[in-house]
Each structure stands twice: as structure tokens, then as C-alpha cells.
Amino acid sequence: xxxxxxxxxxxxxxxxxxxxxxxxxxxxxxxxxxxxxxxxxxxxxxxxxxxxxxxxxxxxxxxxxxxxxxxxxxxxxxxxxxxxxxxxxxxxxxxxxxxxxx
Amino acid sequence: xxxxxxxxxxxxxxxxxxxxxxxxxxxxxxxxxxxxxxxxxxxxxxxxxxxxxxxxxxxxxxxxxxxxxxxxxxxxxxxxxxxxxxxxxxxxxxxxxxxxxxxxxxxxxxxxxxxxxxxxxxxxxxxxxxxxxxxxxxxxxxxxxxxxxxxxxxxxxxxxxxxxxxxxx
Numbered sequence: 001x002x003x004x005x006x007x008x009x010x011x012x013x014x015x016x017x018x019x020x021x022x023x024x025x026x027x028x029x030x031x032x033x034x035x036x037x038x039x040x041x042x043x044x045x046x047x048x049x050x051x052x053x054x055x056x057x058x059x060x061x062x063x064x065x066x067x068x069x070x071x072x073x074x075x076x077x078x079x080x081x082x083x084x085x086x087x088x089x090x091x092x093x094x095x096x097x098x099x100x101x102x
Numbered sequence: 103x104x105x106x107x108x109x110x111x112x113x114x115x116x117x118x119x120x121x122x123x124x125x126x127x128x129x130x131x132x133x134x135x136x137x138x139x140x141x142x143x144x145x146x147x148x149x150x151x152x153x154x155x156x157x158x159x160x161x162x163x164x165x166x167x168x169x170x171x172x173x174x175x176x177x178x179x180x181x182x183x184x185x186x187x188x189x190x191x192x193x194x195x196x197x198x199x200x201x202x203x204x205x206x207x208x209x210x211x212x213x214x215x216x217x218x219x220x221x222x223x224x225x226x227x228x229x230x231x232x233x234x235x236x237x238x239x240x241x242x243x244x245x246x247x248x249x250x251x252x253x254x255x256x257x258x259x260x261x262x263x264x265x266x267x268x269x270x271x
Binding site for chain 1: 104106107110114117118121122124125130133134137140141144147148150151152153155156159160163164167168171172174175176178179188189190191194196197198200201202204205208209212213217218219220221222223225226229231234235237238239244245248249252253255256258259260262263264266267269
């Protein structure tokens, strides 16, 4: 049987990779890809804690389902914003969206 | 080392390698396709954890809807789909440092917690995760309120996405 620590380390590594993508990529769509990786890491944690504690209380799976819904909402609004910005400014590079910068 | 551990290690390496390709590859369409393979690896992890319903929802919702939405967005913003110019910030090493520190901090916290080496108890006989999950989602004693709030959030996101992306002409 796989110990719990392996799942938690996998989730931590996935979270770190997603964080790297969010901090480093210049394209706004690529930043949202990084956010998706981080949300998946959180979901692995929730499901593995459900499996390794009381399986009859479904708290971990319920919150994983709610994270699915929140991720879908986040990505639809985020991509709509990116497309709207692309129409007005003709760019999706995060560095060039500096209208509010002094 | 049991067969399940070997399967877990293969799936974990596949998932992390695909995730690294998502954040480092230059072509964004390729990045979205690598995201599909990452999400599939995560679905296999859910299956290893006996969360069958979550694994199926991962394939249907994440791969079927969200990854395709990403590919649509990449194609709609196609001027930047070309590989011209750097894809990363000038100070990308700072981001890499922060990510490594976050991972090291999480690993340090995990090894100092005494529940980390727990092993899973065997599932009770006749265990039906899907009916338990359905009961928990609509039972007033459990999670009906977060479930309804998530529904309202999805509706608000639908209206907001249509409003923001609508082309007023």
C-alpha cells in the first residue's frame, strides 16, 4: 500500500510547478494554465486525506467536487477576460498590460 | 515494493514531467496538450485512491471542458501563439527559487507531522462511495449549502463570462 506521504509530496511538487508557471510565464493564458495545476494539487490532497482518514465521511470528496466547480468558474471568467483584453489591446502578454502602472 | 507502489511512481513521474512541460514549453498549444496529459495522470492518481467518481469527473470536466476551453482561448488570441520573443520573465530564476522554497517548506512541514506515514484502512465491504457522496451533497445535515452556493457561483460565472467576452457591435 502506498503511504500517505507519497501522495502529499506529489501534490506539493505539482503545486510548486504550478506556482513557477504563474510567477514566470509572460502570456496570460499560460498563467491560467499554472493556476489549473495548483488547483489539481489541492484536489489530490483533499482526495488522499479522504482515503487515509474515515472513508465513510465524504468531506474530502465533497470539497473536491466543489473545487471542480470553482475551477470551472475561474477558468471561464479568466479566459473571457483574456479574450476581452486581447480585443482592446491586441496583446495577451502580462507585462504589456500596464495601463494602471505609474 | 508492491505493484501498487510501482504504478504510483510511474504515474507520479508522468504527471510531474507533463506539468514541467506545461510551464516550460514555448508553444502554447503544446502547453495546453501537455496539460491534458497532466490532468489524465491526476485522474489515474484518483483511481489509485479508490475515488472512482472523482476520477471520471476529472476526465469529463477537466479534460473534456476546461482543457478544450484553453485551446479555444489560445486560438482566439492567436497573434501571441507564435514563438517569437521570450516566453518567460527576465527574472525567472526568482520564480524558480520561490517555487523550490515552497516545495521545500511543504516537505519540511510534512516530515515533521506524525500522521504522514499513515496507511489506508481497507474499504468496508459493500462500500458505495457514489451514493454516500450523493447523500452528502444534498443532505441538510451535510453539505447542501456549499453545493447550492457552488451552483450560484457557476451561474454568476456563466453570466459574467458572456458579459465580459461579448462583442458589442
